[in-house]
Amino acid sequence: xxxxxxxxxxxxxxxxxxxxxxxxxxxxxxxxxxxxxxxxxxxxxxxxxxxxxxxxxxxxxxxxxxxxxxxxxxxxxxxxxxxxxxxxxxxxxxxxxxxxxxxxxxxx
Amino acid sequence: xxxxxxxxxxxxxxxxxxxxxxxxxxxxxxxxxxxxxxxxxxxxxxxxxxxxxxxxxxxxxxxxxxxxxxxxxxxxxxxxxxxxxxxxxxxxxxxxxxxxxxxxxxxxxxxxxx
Numbered sequence: 001x002x003x004x005x006x007x008x009x010x011x012x013x014x015x016x017x018x019x020x021x022x023x024x025x026x027x028x029x030x031x032x033x034x035x036x037x038x039x040x041x042x043x044x045x046x047x048x049x050x051x052x053x054x055x056x057x058x059x060x061x062x063x064x065x066x067x068x069x070x071x072x073x074x075x076x077x078x079x080x081x082x083x084x085x086x087x088x089x090x091x092x093x094x095x096x097x098x099x100x101x102x103x104x105x106x107x108x
Numbered sequence: 109x110x111x112x113x114x115x116x117x118x119x120x121x122x123x124x125x126x127x128x129x130x131x132x133x134x135x136x137x138x139x140x141x142x143x144x145x146x147x148x149x150x151x152x153x154x155x156x157x158x159x160x161x162x163x164x165x166x167x168x169x170x171x172x173x174x175x176x177x178x179x180x181x182x183x184x185x186x187x188x189x190x191x192x193x194x195x196x197x198x199x200x201x202x203x204x205x206x207x208x209x210x211x212x213x214x215x216x217x218x219x220x221x222x
Contacts, residue, residue, distance in 0.1 A: 036213075041218075042216070043215045046210060046211070049210050093209045094139070094164055095164050096153060097153070098150030099150050101149075101150050
């Protein structure tokens with residue numbers, strides 16, 4: 001069993017839709033949760049960083065953590081074509097365990 | 109503020125050869141981590157360097173080694189290259205302080221082994 005499971009998609013949505021991305025993890029000791037965005041042939045860009053269960057909002061992005069279910073989510077509101085990328089969840093501390101990434105396409 | 113930089117951008121090597129990849133950490137950061145990202149996969153942790161010493165290692169063989177220099181820049185060395193070493197190699201820098209584990213990635217070095 002992988003430490004972090006993420007549906008690879010692909011996910012295609014119309015512009016303005018809400019994008020919902022999810023990951024599950026197996027190690028209950030994990031304390032820190034991150035979401036990265038990666039454009040094709042580029043390095044991952046840190047979008048959200050959370051520590052505890054609950055919600056964290058930053059502009060159009062909302063990250064949710066449910067430690068009891070070992071489940072994390074990222075929501076993108078009012079999606080734009082520029083949001084088209086691969087989204088990676090990452091969990092851990094000094095050593096990050098990543099999901100495989102979900103490829104998202106936002107259609108204009 | 110200068111971000112994480114990596115060199116070279118692309119590299120083609122032959123099986124059995126050795127390669128050195130370089131990383132300059134973000135200004136103010138003291139820790140460098142290296143990850144390997146195969147096509148269509150998430151990054152896999154190779155190791156981390158803090159205060160010029162290895163501070164944790166993933167499931168990679170000893171032919172993957174590294175260095176961190178006093179200015180916090182870092183090198184990743186891979187000996188006896190294998191075809192499966194073809195991947196995007198990512199460097200991430202962070203400031204280890206007060207339980208903050210945010211890591212910021214460079215653009216990566218794409219290594220092709222033929």
